[in-house]
Amino acid sequence: MSGRRPDTEQAIRDWLADSAPDRAPASLGEALEDATSRPAGDARPWPRAGGQRSLLLVGRLAAALALLAILASGLYLYGNGRPTSTGPGSGSPSASTTPQVSASGTAGPRPSAASPLPRPTVVHLAGSSWRLVSGTFPRMVAPAWAQFEPTVFELSGNGGFVAFVPSPEGVASHRSGGAILAAFTTAGPTSPTSWETRVYRSTDGVTWTAQAFLPNDAATVTAVAEKGGRLVAVGWTGETPNTTATAWTTTDLLTWHANTLPVTPQSDTYSSVSGVAAGPAGFLAWGDAGASSLFWISPDGINWKAIAASGLPAEPLIDAVYGNAQGWEIEGEVSDGSATWQSNLDGAVWTRAWTGPATSSTVGGHYLGPIFKASGGGYVSFGGISEGGGPLAQPNDIQLWTSMDEIHWTLADRVVRPGWMYNFGAVAGGYVGAGQTVIGLGGEQGYGPLGVWTSADGRTWQTLAGLPPIESVQVLSVVGDGIHTVVAFVDQDGILQLLVGGGI
Amino acid sequence: MGEAALPVLRRLRGSRGRPDGPAASDTVGDHSADAGRASEAWRRQRVEAFSLVDDSRLLQSYRLATLVMRDRDEAEDATQEAIERAWSSWATLRDTGRFDAWFDRILVNVCRNRMRHIRTIRLLPLDDALDLAAADAHEGTATRLSLEPAFVRLSPDQRIIVVLRYWRDLSIEEIAERLGIPAGTVKSRLHYALRTLRAAIESGEEVRR
Numbered sequence: 001m002s003g004r005r006p007d008t009e010q011a012i013r014d015w016l017a018d019s020a021p022d023r024a025p026a027s028l029g030e031a032l033e034d035a036t037s038r039p040a041g042d043a044r045p046w047p048r049a050g051g052q053r054s055l056l057l058v059g060r061l062a063a064a065l066a067l068l069a070i071l072a073s074g075l076y077l078y079g080n081g082r083p084t085s086t087g088p089g090s091g092s093p094s095a096s097t098t099p100q101v102s103a104s105g106t107a108g109p110r111p112s113a114a115s116p117l118p119r120p121t122v123v124h125l126a127g128s129s130w131r132l133v134s135g136t137f138p139r140m141v142a143p144a145w146a147q148f149e150p151t152v153f154e155l156s157g158n159g160g161f162v163a164f165v166p167s168p169e170g171v172a173s174h175r176s177g178g179a180i181l182a183a184f185t186t187a188g189p190t191s192p193t194s195w196e197t198r199v200y201r202s203t204d205g206v207t208w209t210a211q212a213f214l215p216n217d218a219a220t221v222t223a224v225a226e227k228g229g230r231l232v233a234v235g236w237t238g239e240t241p242n243t244t245a246t247a248w249t250t251t252d253l254l255t256w257h258a259n260t261l262p263v264t265p266q267s268d269t270y271s272s273v274s275g276v277a278a279g280p281a282g283f284l285a286w287g288d289a290g291a292s293s294l295f296w297i298s299p300d301g302i303n304w305k306a307i308a309a310s311g312l313p314a315e316p317l318i319d320a321v322y323g324n325a326q327g328w329e330i331e332g333e334v335s336d337g338s339a340t341w342q343s344n345l346d347g348a349v350w351t352r353a354w355t356g357p358a359t360s361s362t363v364g365g366h367y368l369g370p371i372f373k374a375s376g377g378g379y380v381s382f383g384g385i386s387e388g389g390g391p392l393a394q395p396n397d398i399q400l401w402t403s404m405d406e407i408h409w410t411l412a413d414r415v416v417r418p419g420w421m422y423n424f425g426a427v428a429g430g431y432v433g434a435g436q437t438v439i440g441l442g443g444e445q446g447y448g449p450l451g452v453w454t455s456a457d458g459r460t461w462q463t464l465a466g467l468p469p470i471e472s473v474q475v476l477s478v479v480g481d482g483i484h485t486v487v488a489f490v491d492q493d494g495i496l497q498l499l500v501g502g503g504i
Numbered sequence: 505m506g507e508a509a510l511p512v513l514r515r516l517r518g519s520r521g522r523p524d525g526p527a528a529s530d531t532v533g534d535h536s537a538d539a540g541r542a543s544e545a546w547r548r549q550r551v552e553a554f555s556l557v558d559d560s561r562l563l564q565s566y567r568l569a570t571l572v573m574r575d576r577d578e579a580e581d582a583t584q585e586a587i588e589r590a591w592s593s594w595a596t597l598r599d600t601g602r603f604d605a606w607f608d609r610i611l612v613n614v615c616r617n618r619m620r621h622i623r624t625i626r627l628l629p630l631d632d633a634l635d636l637a638a639a640d641a642h643e644g645t646a647t648r649l650s651l652e653p654a655f656v657r658l659s660p661d662q663r664i665i666v667v668l669r670y671w672r673d674l675s676i677e678e679i680a681e682r683l684g685i686p687a688g689t690v691k692s693r694l695h696y697a698l699r700t701l702r703a704a705i706e707s708g709e710e711v712r713r
Contacts (some may be wrong), residue, residue, distance in 0.1 A: 010701040015648040016571055016671040018684075024559065024566040024583075031584040032562065035591040036554050080527055270702075274695065284596065288699055317696065320688050333661075333689070382673065384680070384689075422687040435677070 048243060086413075090282060108469050114201070115210040116256065122206060125466030130452075130501035132468070136208050137496040138167040143196050148475035149235070151496065152488035153224045159481045160203040160251060163488070164214070164233065165223035165496060167197045168290035194218055201253050205486040205500035211253040216246065225323075227278035232301040234273035234285050245271035245287055245294075249301035260297050261304050263289035279323035284347045286321055293318075297347050313352035322371065322406065329353070329407060331381075333366055338368040338383070340407050354408045366399050379403040382424045385414065400458055419451040420462045425478030426487040428503025429458040434475045434487045450475070452487055454504050468479075469498075553590065554602045561604075565611055571667045572615045574656055582618050586611040609682050612664045621661040647705050654704030662697040665690055 016074040030299040099263035188326040236243035237377040271289035304364035317333035327343035338356035369383035487499040569579035
């Protein structure tokens, strides 16, 4: 065995494939025969139409082709070492501002002045006020497990949006005078060995300005938080599994401090940050190092320390962390449902504040989802429902939750999902959901083109009018700054595009 | 389709149009002629859908249950229970074309419920483990052996997600749809599961060195 770290995902695939049984016991056929000779319960059938069984297969083939396309395009890209107009070698370098990097960060020369970008292509959607914006950003890479991160975030302080775009474009010319530098690794077909993550800013979601490169190679941003005019971005540097938990801090998006977050000596081989939230005492980041969950706290986004959190399960399943007046709140999972925990002011002592209804064979399970301020006051969460008994137990429905304090939640309505809608955002006057439309006429259903839906109350959803069929996309985020709404998605070539609208 | 499935298939196809049991069991509460036709069509669709459950589909389900539960006896029981539940809760399937996803969903829920009631952790049957050890000549066996104890320490949901992701090759969104949980939750659970498995693999590698 070489000294190279094993590919975890491939090892898991191999292990699962090896341990799958070759034959099914004969009893299963008998069980099928027995079961199908029994009457069903007294349930009303749902109306349904004929199906097209080939659609899912077509979808999978399309996905495979998309993957090959990404692979092919990436190979072409690296094979040609193509420079980019927005890259550091051809952009507008900063002569006036020297990037500031803390002692714990990884320094490197980065232009830090805002740079104009090529004029984007803006298409107004017929029948709506929304616009499709493309041609602004360089081709992206998906650094971790072939998963793109949210990429676009709202700026809560002054409004507008910030984007962190990881791209290999410009790396070759910037580092090696045009020599080929990046290449694929075993981590995945879309993971190059190096990339640069550039920061972009927009006040309206349509016009973007390049700000600075993060002062680390191979930087991945997973979340941001703001407090007191300071923005903190968290994530990691390097490729999985050799990642290093990192936070980047700025007050102007042009000058960034990079900080490697402290970890225990036993767990310093890899670490990452999954999220960050601002609270009364500063910023709380959460992630993992080695085999342990970790929390870090910082009063200013620059000086970080790991904290020992008490009152949480040994391996808490955290979905999100939110700041509030008392400290921070965790939305997470226990063995059979959702739960919330509330911390004290310094994030070290946690108490389980609420436990959701337990999963049962009769009612299934109900899970919290992303939390938003409700347009009518209080909070709302778009969760899910696991399979349960009864004729009304519909897979794929949205479980709407409501809360007055963001801690204690009440099951509200069960809402039929209008498509494969798994990304939500709160916008002026309501909510926007995005994902993929359903193809098929009630029978076999597959994944269709990009779908965007709007709702004033989270219960009734309308399809966004005029959206052209954009195939093979992954929605990254839905964000709103109170005035504008941005749906960020990436196509099969790694090209980031935006749908920009107003409120509901 | 394998030969063993033919009797089942013939019997199911032969049953099309016959009553599935006492009429009251399938009464939908509306005794109008339209409701009766709808009920009949519904029964027919159910029979048609289940007639497509052949040996290959059963094997895939059994494999899924085995990989999640790491116990062939438990997997056999879970698959049988899932078959029974699927037949009796047919009305929860809104679109017949999504039978496979719907059945997977029932199966993984049965697995999850059963695992929560299994107090002791069971590993692979000893003979299987020995088979793997005997094949130690090829690189990666130690890695795979180190995965087994780590995997059974995962929560039921984490196990299900790992198997759906790396054996079924489902996307995050497809897993979310199967399990009825947000995609973000799937990503989060997968992240934690991978962290545990990665640590186990590296621990095994250290032992080997």
